[in-house]
Amino acid sequence: MTDRSLARAFSLLLRRDLVINFRQRSECVNPVLFFVIVVTLFALGTGADRALLLSMAPGVIWVAALLASMLSLESIFRSDFEDGSLEQLLLSAHPVTVLVLAKVTAHWLVTGLPLLLVAPLLCILLGLSDEGLKTLMLTLLIGTPILSLVGAIGVALTVGLRRGGVIISLLVLPLYIPVLIFGTSAVQMSVAGFPVNGQLSMLAALLALALALAPLPTAAALRMSLS
Amino acid sequence: MERCGVLMSGPGQQRSGEPGLVVSDLHCSRDGRDLFKGLSFLLRAGELLVVEGRNGSGKTSLLRILCGIRMQESGSINWGGSPIGELGPLYHQEMTYIGHHDGIKGDLTVAENIQLAKALGKPSGDDLQTILKRLQLSGYNEVLAKALSAGQKRRLALSRLLATVSWLWILDEPFTSLDGRGIEICEHLISSHLTHGGMVVMTSHHAMELPGVEITRLRLS
Numbered sequence: 001m002t003d004r005s006l007a008r009a010f011s012l013l014l015r016r017d018l019v020i021n022f023r024q025r026s027e028c029v030n031p032v033l034f035f036v037i038v039v040t041l042f043a044l045g046t047g048a049d050r051a052l053l054l055s056m057a058p059g060v061i062w063v064a065a066l067l068a069s070m071l072s073l074e075s076i077f078r079s080d081f082e083d084g085s086l087e088q089l090l091l092s093a094h095p096v097t098v099l100v101l102a103k104v105t106a107h108w109l110v111t112g113l114p115l116l117l118v119a120p121l122l123c124i125l126l127g128l129s130d131e132g133l134k135t136l137m138l139t140l141l142i143g144t145p146i147l148s149l150v151g152a153i154g155v156a157l158t159v160g161l162r163r164g165g166v167i168i169s170l171l172v173l174p175l176y177i178p179v180l181i182f183g184t185s186a187v188q189m190s191v192a193g194f195p196v197n198g199q200l201s202m203l204a205a206l207l208a209l210a211l212a213l214a215p216l217p218t219a220a221a222l223r224m225s226l227s
Numbered sequence: 228m229e230r231c232g233v234l235m236s237g238p239g240q241q242r243s244g245e246p247g248l249v250v251s252d253l254h255c256s257r258d259g260r261d262l263f264k265g266l267s268f269l270l271r272a273g274e275l276l277v278v279e280g281r282n283g284s285g286k287t288s289l290l291r292i293l294c295g296i297r298m299q300e301s302g303s304i305n306w307g308g309s310p311i312g313e314l315g316p317l318y319h320q321e322m323t324y325i326g327h328h329d330g331i332k333g334d335l336t337v338a339e340n341i342q343l344a345k346a347l348g349k350p351s352g353d354d355l356q357t358i359l360k361r362l363q364l365s366g367y368n369e370v371l372a373k374a375l376s377a378g379q380k381r382r383l384a385l386s387r388l389l390a391t392v393s394w395l396w397i398l399d400e401p402f403t404s405l406d407g408r409g410i411e412i413c414e415h416l417i418s419s420h421l422t423h424g425g426m427v428v429m430t431s432h433h434a435m436e437l438p439g440v441e442i443t444r445l446r447l448s
Contacts, residue, residue: 005346005350008346009346009347012342012343012346013343013346013347016332016339016343019334019335019339020332020334020335023334023371024334069312079332082329083329083330083331083332083333084326084328084330084331085330085331085332086326087296087324087326087328087330088324088330088344088347088387089347090296091294091295091296091322091324091350092316092319092320092347092348093316093319093320093347093348094316094347095315095316099324116330134261157283178374223296226296226297227291227296227297227298
């Protein structure tokens with residue numbers, strides 16, 4: 001198979017998933033609504049203490065983003081598993097890792113990118129400064145694809161189980177910790193006026209690592225789940 | 228005939244001159260119970276193998292092992308002289324599997340499903356209209372697959388056989404939910420694939436009428 005046909009398979013699969021998600025809109029709207037509601041609940045729950053809210057803001061937004069991303073993870077492979085499309089993907093003429101990457105990319109565009117778009121709204125809600133907002137957007141831009149990539153491994157492992165939901169969170173949430181740490185600390189530092197190059201570089205390194213490595217165990221886990 | 232030309236140059240046949248699919252001493256068990264043991268057979272160009280056996284005898288498991296989806300306990304499966312596990316995508320591009328599940332997306336139209344099937348395999352020269360016409364689905368291009376009847380969905384699943392060029396067809400109960408005309412179409416697809424030098428492994432509870440085709444039967448007990 002040529003590189004061109006591989007690129008074509010990648011783009012068609014990516015488009016397929018986007019079209020399917022667009023036709024059943026709830027899939028992409030739910031995580032964003034969840035994200036907004038959780039952050040709003042925190043804002044309401046801490047009462048009138050603005051200083052407390054501001055100091056918690058980066059952590060609250062990032063934890064809400066982790067949970068929102070986790071909620072939507074199952075949709076990466078679940079329906080394909082149930083209707084037999086997953087078998088066809090594994091039996092395709094192309095390397096499974098590339099196809100996995102196409103599916104994860106589609107998942108990020110549908111569930112990760114919208115988080116980025118509503119983040120400015122939440123920053124106003126929590127009283128985060130412009131500098132903080134800029135860094136938050138950057139960390140979300142680099143961080144949320146890592147969540148989708150790493151999460152895909154967990155879904156691939158549990159897609160064969162009838163009720164994999166809780167197990168996914170136990171498998172995946174610990175792996176999200178580095179992203180949470182560097183993401184929140186970058187925002188906190190920038191609010192305090194310090195440079196954040198270190199944290200951003202670490203996040204970018206994690207993204208590069210996840211992009212290169214995560215599709216391999218995901219493909220292997222899918223094979224295991226189907227056999 | 229262009230189809231035939233593509234088939235004849237397939238590496239599966241020419242790699243070493245060995246017969247297409249060679250299965251030797253295959254052993255498969257499920258939950259500690261042996262489904263089959265010491266199973267050996269070979270399949271050459273133009274041959275049809277029908278796997279028979281009662282429910283639960285391991286027909287589907289055998290087909291999934293032949294595809295490389297499921298792992299066998301022991302034994303080997305060679306395609307053109309090399310183990311299918313080592314060939315990976317090279318084997319899969321010469322093989323088409325149609326399983327119990329149709330493997331089509333309900334939220335995509337008929338045309339989009341076929342386009343995707345083409346992109347995932349080695350696309351054949353047949354265009355969309357030709358494929359739909361042969362399956363008697365003409366006029367359904369823009370219909371969402373979830374709006375099709377069970378029999379029409381099965382026909383759409385069979386469209387993978389026409390949308391891609393492959394040597395080996397592995398079909399698990401291809402006639403399920405097809406009506407009389409659908410069964411005729413499917414039988415015609417199979418016999419024309421065999422006369423072009425293809426190979427078919429299938430399970431079926433339906434007595435097939437394939438004039439001029441010699442059927443090898445494998446009984447699992």
